[in-house]
């Protein structure tokens with residue numbers, strides 16, 4: 013395992029990449045390098061973790077290796093041979109498999125068709141050989157230890173299984189090097205276990221794996237070696253025995269950072285929001301809950317527990333099956349997104365790629381989108397006000413960017429998330445709903461987001477948080493509601509009862525939990 017096996021699969025030497033402006037001119041003069049002479053190497057049979065804050069350059073470095081972009085300087089050696097990787101097909105042919113954070117699968121196609129997308133075997137009449145695809149797919153999956161029907165539609169698989177299909181597909185190109193950029197961002201505990209077992213099996217079969225994640229526990233569990241990037245530069249490489257979390261966090265930030273949950277707000281009993289008898293599914297049971305002024309109330313549960321459905325229902329982005337909603341003491345009938353925003357209810361979605369940001373537009377336009385009547389009362393855009401709003405968001409969340417005109421599509425994953433947060437805070441809502449607010453956010457920036465949430469509550473906002481991060485759930489909440497399959501399982505209002513084991517019992521809605529409830 014690890015570097016004991018000393019075949020150097022990959023060497024990236026002094027990789028440098030400049031930022032270019034819209035006309036394709038290098039912004040070298042202003043000294044902006046998003047990668048600055050980065051060295052990186054990988055042995056067969058090891059997991060090499062890349063760590064770094066949001067915007068440090070992790071994805072960019074992998075985009076260079078995966079043929080998505082070409083470096084301006086530096087060279088790449090594979091098995092000791094110098095190689096030029098001009099596009100993604102070349103990367104694939106050289107044995108480099110890239111699993112992006114956002115999966116590239118078609119949910120309406122079955123597993124086999126996804127596996128062979130763009131290279132379907134055809135017979136002489138040009139008809140695709142479905143049987144052949146099915147049997148080969150089944151074979152590939154079973155080689156990795158999964159026995160699933162290749163005719164299953166992707167949308168009927170769990171996220172973990174979809175991820176596994178993606179990996180199987182990438183492996184079917186005989187990849188020797190596997191890049192995984194935040195593969196677990198959308199996975200939960202048990203799903204992560206499935207994925208990790210697969211990763212270990214691949215490592216044992218001598219594949220070299222490059223792994224990027226912000227989840228420290230995972231990284232520590234899986235990594236054989238650790239490279240840390242900061243501001244586009246490599247600041248250190250550690251072996252497993254040299255690794256320490258504190259040291260790593262310091263390297264990432266360039267300073268000592270203390271985590272993390274400081275609560276300075278005092279929740280009140282003044283109700284902002286109340287729901288009576290809401291039914292979020294046809295066959296789910298009605299339940300009540302409320303959120304008060306200055307309170308941070310979280311919803312815990314497993315993925316699929318119905319928390320996002322609940323949030324969308326009360327925000328007016330989805331139909332529900334009965335119940336009444338009260339906002340500031342008055343019944344809020346037939347919620348709709350525009351009404352909600354007008355009233356002072358905001359919702360940060362869990363999926364920024366699809367619902368969160370307009371990727372082609374800049375930070376300025378994105379942050380002002382929901383406050384257009386404030387910024388442009390007579391449809392004349394007040395540019396200066398718009399820019400101020402954006403700058404405010406950038407400062408508040410330390411967004412790594414070139415300024416208010418930076419297109420959001422080219423921001424790093426975590427920084428896109430920060431802009432989304434900025435956009436919703438700009439509306440200064442009375443009820444702020446945050447769905448997985450720190451997904452893809454680096455450990456150090458998380459602390460900052462918790463501070464902003466705390467401050468918001470202090471200013472009197474009612475905050476509703478949906479999170480799958482157990483520490484976060486326990487750390488930031490004044491009260492916790494737990495959901496399971498569309499139903500409310502319990503409410504925990506006592507800080508002393510907010511313990512991991514206790515919560516998990518409710519997450520699974522296991523018998524003992526239900527009995528003790530009764």
Ligand SMILES: Nc1ncnc2c1ncn2[C@@H]1O[C@H](COP(=O)(O)OP(=O)(O)OP(=O)(O)O)[C@@H](O)[C@H]1O
Pocket residue numbers: 031032046064065066067068069070071072073412413422423424425426427452454
């Ligand atoms: N085409 C581009 N134009 C402008 N800036 C860019 C472009 N491509 C990347 N960047 C910038 O380069 C920096 C590095 O981005 P990268 O996506 O590599 O970060 P990352 O380490 O993967 O962060 P995260 O953890 O948030 O995913 C970011 O600040 C990003 O805004």
Ligand SMILES: [Mg+2]
Pocket residue numbers: 070071072193424425426
């Ligand atoms: Mg990234």
